[in-house]
Amino acid sequence: MCLWCFSFAVTSLELITGQYGEMLKIPCNSGAIKAEDIAITKWKYDKGDGVPGYLLVKQKNQNVSISATDEYKVRVSMDENSSLLISAAKLSDQRTFTCMVVTGGDVFEYPVNVLIHKLPAKLEISEKAEELEIGRLTKLGKCVAKDANPPANITWFKNNKPLEADGKGISIKASVAIESGTGLSTTTSILEYSATKEDTGAKFECRADSLPLESSSMNFTITYSTENIMLEVSPQKELKEGDNLTLKCVADGNPAPTSFNFHLKGELVTVENTDTYTIANVSRNATGEYKCSLIDDTSMEATRNITVTYLDINLSPSGNIVKLAGDALNLSLQIDSSGKAEVSWTKNNTKLDKQPDFTKLGYSDSGRYEWTVTVGHITRTASFDLTVEGKGPAVIKSLFKNRSNDGQHKVLTCEAEGSPKPAVSWSINGTLLSESPFINGKITHKIKVVPSANLTVHCTVTNRLGKHDTHASDISVLSFFTDQSEDSDQTRLVVGVIVGLLIATLVIGLAYWVYSKKSNCCQGAPRKISPTSLTLHQQPEPLIQGRMNPCSGVIYAKFTP
Ligand SMILES: *[C@@H]1O[C@H](CO)[C@@H](O)[C@H](O)[C@H]1NC(C)=O
Ligand SMILES: *[C@@H]1O[C@H](CO)[C@@H](O)[C@H](O)[C@H]1NC(C)=O
Ligand SMILES: *[C@@H]1O[C@H](CO)[C@@H](O)[C@H](O)[C@H]1NC(C)=O
Ligand SMILES: *[C@@H]1O[C@H](CO)[C@@H](O)[C@H](O)[C@H]1NC(C)=O
Ligand SMILES: *[C@@H]1O[C@H](CO)[C@@H](O)[C@H](O)[C@H]1NC(C)=O
Ligand SMILES: *[C@@H]1O[C@H](CO)[C@@H](O)[C@H](O)[C@H]1NC(C)=O
Ligand SMILES: *[C@@H]1O[C@H](CO)[C@@H](O)[C@H](O)[C@H]1NC(C)=O
Ligand SMILES: *[C@@H]1O[C@H](CO)[C@@H](O)[C@H](O)[C@H]1NC(C)=O
Ligand SMILES: *[C@@H]1O[C@H](CO)[C@@H](O)[C@H](O)[C@H]1NC(C)=O
Ligand SMILES: *[C@@H]1O[C@H](CO)[C@@H](O)[C@H](O)[C@H]1NC(C)=O
Numbered sequence: 001m002c003l004w005c006f007s008f009a010v011t012s013l014e015l016i017t018g019q020y021g022e023m024l025k026i027p028c029n030s031g032a033i034k035a036e037d038i039a040i041t042k043w044k045y046d047k048g049d050g051v052p053g054y055l056l057v058k059q060k061n062q063n064v065s066i067s068a069t070d071e072y073k074v075r076v077s078m079d080e081n082s083s084l085l086i087s088a089a090k091l092s093d094q095r096t097f098t099c100m101v102v103t104g105g106d107v108f109e110y111p112v113n114v115l116i117h118k119l120p121a122k123l124e125i126s127e128k129a130e131e132l133e134i135g136r137l138t139k140l141g142k143c144v145a146k147d148a149n150p151p152a153n154i155t156w157f158k159n160n161k162p163l164e165a166d167g168k169g170i171s172i173k174a175s176v177a178i179e180s181g182t183g184l185s186t187t188t189s190i191l192e193y194s195a196t197k198e199d200t201g202a203k204f205e206c207r208a209d210s211l212p213l214e215s216s217s218m219n220f221t222i223t224y225s226t227e228n229i230m231l232e233v234s235p236q237k238e239l240k241e242g243d244n245l246t247l248k249c250v251a252d253g254n255p256a257p258t259s260f261n262f263h264l265k266g267e268l269v270t271v272e273n274t275d276t277y278t279i280a281n282v283s284r285n286a287t288g289e290y291k292c293s294l295i296d297d298t299s300m301e302a303t304r305n306i307t308v309t310y311l312d313i314n315l316s317p318s319g320n321i322v323k324l325a326g327d328a329l330n331l332s333l334q335i336d337s338s339g340k341a342e343v344s345w346t347k348n349n350t351k352l353d354k355q356p357d358f359t360k361l362g363y364s365d366s367g368r369y370e371w372t373v374t375v376g377h378i379t380r381t382a383s384f385d386l387t388v389e390g391k392g393p394a395v396i397k398s399l400f401k402n403r404s405n406d407g408q409h410k411v412l413t414c415e416a417e418g419s420p421k422p423a424v425s426w427s428i429n430g431t432l433l434s435e436s437p438f439i440n441g442k443i444t445h446k447i448k449v450v451p452s453a454n455l456t457v458h459c460t461v462t463n464r465l466g467k468h469d470t471h472a473s474d475i476s477v478l479s480f481f482t483d484q485s486e487d488s489d490q491t492r493l494v495v496g497v498i499v500g501l502l503i504a505t506l507v508i509g510l511a512y513w514v515y516s517k518k519s520n521c522c523q524g525a526p527r528k529i530s531p532t533s534l535t536l537h538q539q540p541e542p543l544i545q546g547r548m549n550p551c552s553g554v555i556y557a558k559f560t561p
């Protein structure tokens with residue numbers, strides 16, 4: 001049969017890819033010619049050097065006939081669409097297969113190029129490094145992609161970032177071996193890596209390019225020797241006497257050092273499996289220089305100067321102190337501290353501007369004194385209670401009377417000074433209106449009386465140092481010191497009397513003055529009465545206030561010395 005008498009048409013080369021080991025299906029004419037039009041279908045392949053090898057042929061309405069005599073004899077078949085089927089694809093199937101189709105009067109050829117692909121079965125890392133030493137190029141591992149076609153490209157990743165050989169810290173050596181039997185390639189990639197401290201915990205893995213495969217990741221212990229050492233001290237801010245001092249030696253390195261030397265002011269202590277050393281309840285003599293170092297490399301050493309703050313104070317006198325007015329009180333203040341001390345004083349809880357001066361004590365100096373000294377966060381306080389007492393009994397500073405607001409009573413006021421606090425009593429029965437607090441040695445006592453007759457009123461003060469102060473404080477008040485407004489008639493009468501008396505006084509006084517100028521009757525200066533011993537008030541104006549002129553001839557009050 002002359003197949004070659006027909007006209008030929010050769011279509012362009014088609015390319016198909018088959019998977020290694022699986023059924024390879026090579027289509028013929030992609031359905032361009034209807035099956036019923038085909039008279040003969042014939043498959044051949046290129047044996048090399050243009051020599052064709054015939055595989056099978058099918059004539060219309062006949063069974064397929066295998067023409068192959070080589071290994072294809074048992075592997076080839078054809079389906080209803082004229083596709084050539086080759087079982088268990090091999091790499092040697094990578095060649096050109098041609099489908100020849102004979103129709104009524106034409107012959108068509110459809111050559112197909114076949115590629116066989118195979119993914120590597122898996123990626124395997126072997127020869128893993130145990131640990132990495134910083135700065136030393138170390139073989140990290142070997143990644144193998146076995147039995148692939150085309151050969152797998154292996155890329156190394158660190159933390160999902162591809163690594164590239166840089167001739168320094170990263171070296172990647174890849175090689176491909178082809179297995180003679182199958183023709184499949186095995187790619188091997190060896191990564192050498194020089195680790196840095198930052199690589200601690202980094203994840204390394206290898207992947208085959210454009211394949212959805214990755215190796216199990218691997219991580220490494222990065223070892224390096226200690227580069228930094230620090231001595232940490234707690235408490236950080238201020239170490240006070242009585243605190244617990246904790247020293248902590250902080251050193252890097254992997255594996256981290258577990259034993260340390262502590263130098264406590266020259267004394268050497270070695271600790272194991274800990275990095276701290278505690279000195280409980282430090283005293284001031286703990287101030288000094290402290291160090292810590294590695295036991296196997298004493299040049300790795302950290303130093304700290306530690307200061308213990310402390311404060312002792314001593315205040316003399318203390319407790320309850322009783323002093324006489326006018327005396328001096330010597331204060332003895334001692335401060336023993338680690339630094340500059342801040343000092344303040346309070347008296348009865350009120351802050352004083354400066355240290356109190358007790359060179360001459362007065363009653364007002366009585367009170368509770370507190371001395372507060374602060375150094376850093378330490379505060380200490382000392383105190384004493386000072387009572388200033390008089391040298392003698394209390395004295396009456398003044399005695400006066402007022403009309404009460406309602407005009408029905410007399411209000412008698414006795415002001416006394418002295419210490420201890422005097423008790424005030426009156427020679428008249430009255431109602432106590434008020435007694436002032438005893439402050440700065442002074443006390444004011446007020447009573448209310450109903451005037452009935454001319455009275456002589458005495459105020460008496462008594463304390464531990466004396467029963468009375470009669471000498472200066474007994475006072476007799478004449479009735480016509482009765483207030484003007486007690487009742488209008490009487491007032492008018494009294495005012496009249498007073499005005500009359502004043503005029504008479506003036507006249508008499510003038511006459512007496514003229515007379516005394518001539519007769520020198522009035523001897524000496526007017527007698528001065530200590531205003532502290534007597535102040536006699538009359539509203540609205542004091543009539544006599546600590547002064548009485550024996551020459552005036554007018555006696556409004558008499559007092560008994
Ligand atoms: C085709 O093969 C089958 C058996 O495989 C056979 O029964 C049949 O007769 C054959 N046909 C022809 C035309 O040879
Ligand atoms: C042959 O081709 C037809 C149409 O293209 C398709 O439906 C059929 O499944 C094919 N048969 C085989 C065995 O591939
Ligand atoms: C492998 O990588 C090289 C260079 O990047 C590239 O030329 C080659 O095509 C790659 N091979 C595969 C199978 O991806
Ligand atoms: C590696 O990582 C795993 C988990 O991610 C962890 O359990 C293991 O301890 C790590 N090994 C090293 C040497 O860091
Ligand atoms: C010091 O340590 C002891 C015991 O370890 C503890 O009882 C004490 O409260 C600590 N003192 C201070 C000031 O923290
Ligand atoms: C701390 O030491 C002082 C003397 O240095 C001692 O008086 C005090 O009792 C100690 N305190 C404790 C809690 O051990
Ligand atoms: C520090 O003082 C404490 C008591 O306050 C004493 O026990 C200790 O021995 C002293 N240490 C030194 C180094 O002087
Ligand atoms: C500690 O104090 C000593 C003496 O006062 C001084 O020579 C040294 O430099 C100080 N060390 C530090 C770390 O401050
Ligand atoms: C108080 O101090 C002065 C001088 O400092 C001294 O002369 C006087 O004797 C002291 N008085 C007392 C009571 O200690
Ligand atoms: C201070 O308190 C004392 C009693 O503690 C008291 O006698 C004194 O009068 C008070 N001084 C002042 C100024 O308040």
Ligand SMILES: *[C@@H]1O[C@H](CO)[C@@H](O)[C@H](O)[C@H]1NC(C)=O
Nearest residue numbers: 426427428429430456457458
């Ligand atoms: C004060 O009243 C009492 C009785 O209430 C009386 O015994 C006493 O004599 C009165 N004293 C004077 C000074 O009037």
Ligand SMILES: *[C@@H]1O[C@H](CO)[C@@H](O)[C@H](O)[C@H]1NC(C)=O
Nearest residue numbers: 452453454455478479480481
């Ligand atoms: C009060 O004394 C004055 C003068 O001594 C006298 O004139 C007057 O009568 C006396 N009044 C009474 C109520 O005793």
